[in-house]
Amino acid sequence: MDLTRLPDDLPAPADDGAADHLAGTPLPAISLPATDGSVVALDRLGSGRTIVYAYPLTGRPGTDLPDDWDTIPGARGCTAEACAFRDHHADLLAAGASTVYGLSTQDTPYQREAVDRLHLPFPMLSDGAFELTRAMGLPTFEVAGRTLLRRLTMVVRNGVVEKVFYPVFPPDQHAAEVLAWLVRTPGS
Numbered sequence: 001m002d003l004t005r006l007p008d009d010l011p012a013p014a015d016d017g018a019a020d021h022l023a024g025t026p027l028p029a030i031s032l033p034a035t036d037g038s039v040v041a042l043d044r045l046g047s048g049r050t051i052v053y054a055y056p057l058t059g060r061p062g063t064d065l066p067d068d069w070d071t072i073p074g075a076r077g078c079t080a081e082a083c084a085f086r087d088h089h090a091d092l093l094a095a096g097a098s099t100v101y102g103l104s105t106q107d108t109p110y111q112r113e114a115v116d117r118l119h120l121p122f123p124m125l126s127d128g129a130f131e132l133t134r135a136m137g138l139p140t141f142e143v144a145g146r147t148l149l150r151r152l153t154m155v156v157r158n159g160v161v162e163k164v165f166y167p168v169f170p171p172d173q174h175a176a177e178v179l180a181w182l183v184r185t186p187g188s
Contacts, residue, residue, distance in 0.1 A: 006077050012169045013074030018139035019152050019166035026160050028135040032103075034123040035112040040101070042132065043159060048098035049187055050156040051178060052125075054138060055081055055104050055171075056148040058114040066144040074151050075143070077171030078104075081151070082118055084175035089121045092175070095182035097155075101125050105133065105149055139166070153178055157187065 027042040034040050055078040059065050070076050085092075085100055092100055102124040104111065111124035127133055130147070133140060139150040151171060155163040155178070163181065168174045 006080055006170060006172055007070055010070060010076055010170070011073040013150070013167035015167055016139075018150065019164050021137060022152075022154060022161050022164045022166075024161060025136060027156060028132070030131045030135060032125040032127055032132060033108045034101070034125050035108055035115045036123040038123070040123075040125055045156060045159060046098065047158055049096055049162070049182070051085075051092060051097050051100045051153065052103050052156060053081065053085060053101075053151075053153040053168075053174070053178075054149045055102060055151050056141075056143075057104055057106055058082060058111070060113065060117075066146075069143070072141070072143060074167055074169060074171075075141075075148075077151075079114070079118065081168075081171035081174055082114065082120060084172050085122070086118060086120050088175040088179050091179050092182065095179055096187045097182060103127060103132075103149070105130065105147065155181070 029043040031039045031041045056075050058078045082102060089100060100122040105127050107128050108126045111126055115124055140147050141150055151168040152164060152166040153168060154161045
């Protein structure tokens with residue numbers, strides 16, 4: 001299975017309002033481990049805009065995805081989305097983003113393998129203990145006995161969520177959507 005390509009018949013997620021409360025919310029004083037070995041204090045991201053895109057889980061070649069993964073609206077496409085953020089990374093920075101982070105509930109060693117395999121120029125953050133998920137009420141879903149984040153992106157400006165993209169579909173085109181928003185909405 002090629003994890004970088006999406007099937008044509010993926011179901012689109014519906015906007016259930018589960019992220020409506022996030023815009024205008026300050027990030028909490030929570031620190032998360034990153035794949036570059038650092039610990040990122042979310043309430044001290046610094047000035048400028050930080051892109052935090054949340055995703056359910058990245059697959060690995062040779063490892064089965066959960067049963068019926070492709071039938072869950074919004075589940076499939078994490079690798080394709082990460083590759084799109086990789087491919088648009090320089091453009092995102094040129095358009096005013098100071099940093100890009102991926103965010104999932106997968107542990108850091110698992111995420112590090114994806115960062116290395118996909119040659120991602122940005123770190124992934126692990127919310128394996130669900131601290132950020134609970135504190136901010138991030139939308140989740142259950143599959144195969146696991147709680148996973150629903151796909152969304154927050155643009156954080158000076159520690160506050162400025163813009164939320166939710167639901168995200170199709171995931172392989174989402175980085176371009178974030179880039180277009182940054183170009184249309186320059187920071188001051």
